[in-house]
Amino acid sequence: MAISFSGTWSQLVKWFRNENDGYYPLFTRMFGTSPQFNDYLEDQKKITAVFTNPAVLKVFCLQCDLFSLAKPYVYQGETELKDDPVLKLLNNPNPFQSCSQLLWDFMFWNMLGTDYLYVDSNVPENQDNKLYHLDISKIEFPRELEKLKDRLFFSKQSLNELYKLKVKYKYEDGQTLEIPMSKIVVLTDISNGFGNWFKGNSRIDALYKIITNSEKALDATNINLDLAGKVLIGGTTDPKDVTKTPMGELEKQSIEKMALGSKKIHAVKSMIEVKRFVEDMRSLELGKTYLDQYYLIGSMYNVPRDVLEAYNSSTYENQEKARANHVSYTLEPKGCDLMGALSKRFSYTEKGKEIILDWSHLPFMQVFETERAKTKNMNVQTLNGLLKAGIKFEAANKFLDLGFKPNDYEQPKEPAANSGGNKKAES
Numbered sequence: 001m002a003i004s005f006s007g008t009w010s011q012l013v014k015w016f017r018n019e020n021d022g023y024y025p026l027f028t029r030m031f032g033t034s035p036q037f038n039d040y041l042e043d044q045k046k047i048t049a050v051f052t053n054p055a056v057l058k059v060f061c062l063q064c065d066l067f068s069l070a071k072p073y074v075y076q077g078e079t080e081l082k083d084d085p086v087l088k089l090l091n092n093p094n095p096f097q098s099c100s101q102l103l104w105d106f107m108f109w110n111m112l113g114t115d116y117l118y119v120d121s122n123v124p125e126n127q128d129n130k131l132y133h134l135d136i137s138k139i140e141f142p143r144e145l146e147k148l149k150d151r152l153f154f155s156k157q158s159l160n161e162l163y164k165l166k167v168k169y170k171y172e173d174g175q176t177l178e179i180p181m182s183k184i185v186v187l188t189d190i191s192n193g194f195g196n197w198f199k200g201n202s203r204i205d206a207l208y209k210i211i212t213n214s215e216k217a218l219d220a221t222n223i224n225l226d227l228a229g230k231v232l233i234g235g236t237t238d239p240k241d242v243t244k245t246p247m248g249e250l251e252k253q254s255i256e257k258m259a260l261g262s263k264k265i266h267a268v269k270s271m272i273e274v275k276r277f278v279e280d281m282r283s284l285e286l287g288k289t290y291l292d293q294y295y296l297i298g299s300m301y302n303v304p305r306d307v308l309e310a311y312n313s314s315t316y317e318n319q320e321k322a323r324a325n326h327v328s329y330t331l332e333p334k335g336c337d338l339m340g341a342l343s344k345r346f347s348y349t350e351k352g353k354e355i356i357l358d359w360s361h362l363p364f365m366q367v368f369e370t371e372r373a374k375t376k377n378m379n380v381q382t383l384n385g386l387l388k389a390g391i392k393f394e395a396a397n398k399f400l401d402l403g404f405k406p407n408d409y410e411q412p413k414e415p416a417a418n419s420g421g422n423k424k425a426e427s
Contacts, residue, residue, distance in 0.1 A: 034196045046112055049204060059298045059308070072086075093131035113201060114187070116184050118183055118185075123346075134184070138169055145167075149195065150197070166178045207296075
């Protein structure tokens, strides 16, 4: 049965504590760099860390939200296949999710370290085919897989033996479902070449102290806000003056009642000094400390500063460019991994088909369209300059890598010679 955790962040931090050697440097007990199988407790800690820390959750949601905005396409060469069965499957992957929700879940589990995608059938035309992302904390791997996690496979027979192994998927009510490895697609965030082909390392491990610091900044803000509403009231008499007696209990109660009363003017025998427990919240810069931790968490997942909006972004155009670059350099590679794995699973690679995810329909992606238009215009001007300089079209086309075909170019006709001496015609 999967281990669950419910409680505050401070309780979660105590869960990580080792009384002998202090805090763990990582969330997991690392026996080398190879991720461990069946580590339900550590997997559940990572999930809990995401949902109990606002900085981590915001980074995860931002990344997942952007990734889920992609649209799937299928191409065969340069031809778009609008009625391909894979599109129908992706738009209705299972009875409970849409395509965007499936993409959202992929990015979430991938950011945790490893995504396990269940593909029920290798035939996309199968009407009963289903796609599910499995909860890593509910997967129990067989012991046989532990022996094979770093093996090099050279034959189809050895791969077939691997695919016959079954993992147990445990529901919360205690029931289990056996799933053969042949129906699971493993997609890791960081490379799976560190000693375990079937489970990747998680960036959450490296973020342990940063996540803890961000939570401490929030705790400090909470405590100081609570203390900001409290004041300290005392007399201004000299403590060395032995003729004055210390403040008694009745006098304390009288001053407290006076401070909380509605009367605006008070007459007292001795001056009273009032001080706040927290004089200046701004000098503590607790908000900046939290934003710094949030920025560090986002940068670990390659999210640009302008996309995070952790600080005052420079301009709207810079934000749009940052989002477009974020899609190109961070999200598209993940989309290629996911769609490439499905293409391989459905044997689309052998058929010359390609499944892709595209974000070009989003408004901020028009930044790239503008840049492409400028580049094309520049190439046309350069081509004209080369042709006027006497360079042959084929050479200029190859030099600029424009991709024009010989039949696409028509030699401009020379103007007809004027034999009548007509000045207007010559002009």
